[in-house]
Amino acid sequence: MIQYIFDFSNLSRLLSSFIKEGKINPEISEKEIKYLDKSLKKTQFEILIEPISDNQQNVLFNALRNLRIVIIEIKDQLKTASIRGENPTTAERCISLVPFMNNLSKVMYEFQRNKSDMVLKDISRNTRILRKKAKEYSLLTSLEKEMSEVELPVDEIKTFCESLNQNVEIVMENQ
Amino acid sequence: MEIVIIDSSVLITSSLFWECDVTKRKVLIKAKNIGECGTLFNLFKKYKEDLICVITKTVELEATSALESAVDSLLQENRWKIKDIMKKFSYSTLRNVMYDRSLDRMDDFIEEHSTRFPLDRAEINKIVNNEIEPFFKKVIPKTIKYIPIPRILKKMHGDVSGKIEIIEKIKDGLSSDKIIYIRGEPKQKDKRLMAETVYIRRVKGKDKVFLASFDYHFIPNPTQIDSFKSSL
Numbered sequence: 296m297i298q299y300i301f302d303f304s305n306l307s308r309l310l311s312s313f314i315k316e317g318k319i320n321p322e323i324s325e326k327e328i329k330y331l332d333k334s335l336k337k338t339q340f341e342i343l344i345e346p347i348s349d350n351q352q353n354v355l356f357n358a359l360r361n362l363r364i365v366i367i368e369i370k371d372q373l374k375t376a377s378i379r380g381e382n383p384t385t386a387e388r389c390i391s392l393v394p395f396m397n398n399l400s401k402v403m404y405e406f407q408r409n410k411s412d413m414v415l416k417d418i419s420r421n422t423r424i425l426r427k428k429a430k431e432y433s434l435l436t437s438l439e440k441e442m443s444e445v446e447l448p449v450d451e452i453k454t455f456c457e458s459l460n461q462n463v464e465i466v467m468e469n470q
Numbered sequence: 471m472e473i474v475i476i477d478s479s480v481l482i483t484s485s486l487f488w489e490c491d492v493t494k495r496k497v498l499i500k501a502k503n504i505g506e507c508g509t510l511f512n513l514f515k516k517y518k519e520d521l522i523c524v525i526t527k528t529v530e531l532e533a534t535s536a537l538e539s540a541v542d543s544l545l546q547e548n549r550w551k552i553k554d555i556m557k558k559f560s561y562s563t564l565r566n567v568m569y570d571r572s573l574d575r576m577d578d579f580i581e582e583h584s585t586r587f588p589l590d591r592a593e594i595n596k597i598v599n600n601e602i603e604p605f606f607k608k609v610i611p612k613t614i615k616y617i618p619i620p621r622i623l624k625k626m627h628g629d630v631s632g633k634i635e636i637i638e639k640i641k642d643g644l645s646s647d648k649i650i651y652i653r654g655e656p657k658q659k660d661k662r663l664m665a666e667t668v669y670i671r672r673v674k675g676k677d678k679v680f681l682a683s684f685d686y687h688f689i690p691n692p693t694q695i696d697s698f699k700s701s702l
Contacts, residue, residue, distance in 0.1 A: 343558050349545065357566040426570060427577070438490040438571060442497075445564045446556065449495045452564060456499045458547060459568055460486060462540035463501065467479050467685070 297341045299355075299403040301334065301362070306369075307393045313373075313386040321374040328370040335363045347410075354415050355406070358399055358422045365392060365429050368436045388432045395425045473674055474510075475524045475667055476584070477683030478532035478659075483507050485537070485576040499568070503684055510682060514583045525584040526666050532659055533576060541569045587670055597665040606656070660685065 305327055313319045339359045342352055369389045376385035399421040406414050429435040445452065486501035514523045544565050545552070552558045656664075663681075671679040 340555065340559065343555060343562065350542070353542070353545075353562070353566070356562050357570070360563060360566055361570070423573070426574070430574070438488065438567070441567045441571075442490055442564075445560045445567070447560050447564065449497060451551070452497050455544065455548060455561070455564055456497060456568065458544055459540060460499065460501055462543060463482060463486060463536065466536045466539045467482065 297338060297345060297407075299338070299400070299407050301331065301396075301400045301403075303331070303393050303396050303400065306331065306366070307390060310386045310390040310393070313383050314390065317383055319373050319376050319382050319386055321370075321376070324373050325370055328366050331366055332363055335359050335366075339363075351410070351415060354418050354422075355403065358403055358418050361422050361426055361429075362396060362399060364436045364441060365396065365425065365434060367440075368429070368434050372434065388434060391432055392425070392428055392434055395421070395428045399425050471520055471522060471678065473522045473524055473587070473670060473679045474514075475526070475663075475670065475679065475681045476529060477663060477681060477685055478529045478536060479684040480507055480510070480682050481525060481529060481533040481576060481579065482536050483684065484511065484579055485533070485572045488571050488575065511579065511583055523584045524587045524670065525580050526587070526589065526663070528659065528662055528666065530576075530580060534573065537569065537572055537576075541565055589666060589669060594662070594665045594669050597668050598661055601668070602661045602665055606661070 306324070309324050309327055313324075336359075339356055342355050342359070345352065347355075369392070372385050373389065376382050379385075399418070402414060402417045402421050406418060426435065447455075483501045483503050484507040486499055487504050489496055489498040491497075511523075514521055545561060548561060552561055667679065667681050
C-alpha cells in the first residue's frame with residue numbers, strides 16, 4: 296500500500312537552526328531535500344500504477360508534484376542565499392511554507408483511510424493554497440523548471456496544449 | 471464610473487495564455503479571442519478610476535469548473551500515445567502544469583483587476599425565480615427556437631467546410647421569422663449571471679453596467695447562425 300505521510304520536521308529544524316545561527320549551510324539542507332524529493336518522486340510513480348480512478352490519480356500526483364517543486368525551489372534558493380545577500384531571510388521565507396506542506400501531507404494521509412470525494416477536494420484545495428503561499432513568499436518555481444520533467448518532443452507538447460484549447464471551447468459550448 | 475461584469479467565457483479565455491522555452495523552442499498556449507480579452511483588461515488598467523471590473527463568485531467557480539473538465543479528459547484522449555510509465559509521468563506532469571498555470575493566471579486576473587460587488591443572494595434568487603425564469607417560459611417560445619449543437623459538430627476539429635455544410639442544412643430547415651439560439655437554451659448558470667447583472671444594474675443604474683461575454687446566450691440576434699459560421 297502507498298504511504299502518503301511525509302515528514303518535513305527535519306527540514307523545519309534545519310531552517311530554524313539557520314535562522315538562530317544567522318547563517319545558512321546549503322550542503323546540509325541539500326542532503327535533506329534530496330532525500331525528501333526522492334521519496335516524493337517514488338510515490339508519484341507508485342500512484343501512476345495504483346488501481347485508483349483517473350481523478351484520484353490526477354489529484355494525488357499533482358499534490359506530490361507541487362510539494363516537490365516547492366522543496367526543490369527551497370533548496371535552490373538556500374544555495375544562492377549568500378550570493379544574493381539574503382542570509383538568513385531566505386530561511387525565514389522557507390520556514391513560513393512548512394506548515395502548508397504539513398497540512399497537505401496530513402490530508403493526503405487522511406486519504407489512505409478515507410478515499411472519499413470530500414478528502415480528494417481537500418487535497419486539491421490544499422495544493423492550491425500551498426502554491427499560492429509559495430508565490431507569496433517568492434518560492435514558486437519558474438514555468439521552465441516545472442516543464443523540465445516533461446520529457447516529450449516539442450511537437451507532442453504543442454499538440455497536447457492545443458487539445459486543451461479545443462477542450463475548453465467544447466466545455467464552454469456545452470455549459 | 472462604469473461597471474463591466476466579466477463572464478466565465480472571458481475569464482477562462484484570459485487564463486489560457488502562456489509560453490515557455492522547451493529545449494530552446496517556444497511552446498505557446500493561446501486561446502482563441504485572447505486578443506479581445508487583452509484589450510479589455512488593458513482598458514481596466516488604463517481607466518482604473520472610471521472603469522470597474524466585477525467578477526462574481528459564480529463566474530469564478532464556473533471558470534474553474536470548466537477548466538477542470540477540459541483538463542480531465544486530456545489523458546484519456548491521448549491514451550494511445552502513453553506506452554510506458556515514463557511517458558505517463560511526462561504527460562501527467564504536463565497536464566498538471568497546464569492546469570496549475572492557467573489557474574494561477576486566473577487568480578492573478580481576479581486579484582489585479584476585479585472588485586467584488588456586494589450581492590444580496592436572496593434578492594438575486596428572487597430575480598431568477600420571479601423574473602428571468604418566467605421570461606424564458608412565457609416570451610421565448612413564441613419568438614425563439616433553440617437548436618442544440620449536433621454532437622458531430624463538436625468533434626469536427628479543424629474541418630471548417632464540413633461544419634459549414636451541416637450548418638447550411640440546419641438553416642434551410644428553420645423559419646426565418648424566429649430568433650435562433652444555435653447553442654441551445656441558456657442554462658441555470660447563465661440565468662444566475664443575468665440575475666446578478668440585473669441586480670447590479672438596479673443598484674448602480676442601467677446605463678452604467680455592462681456584461682462582457684463570448685457566450686451567445688447574452689447577445690441573441692436573428693443572424694445567430696451566420697455569426698456562428700463566421701467564428702469557425
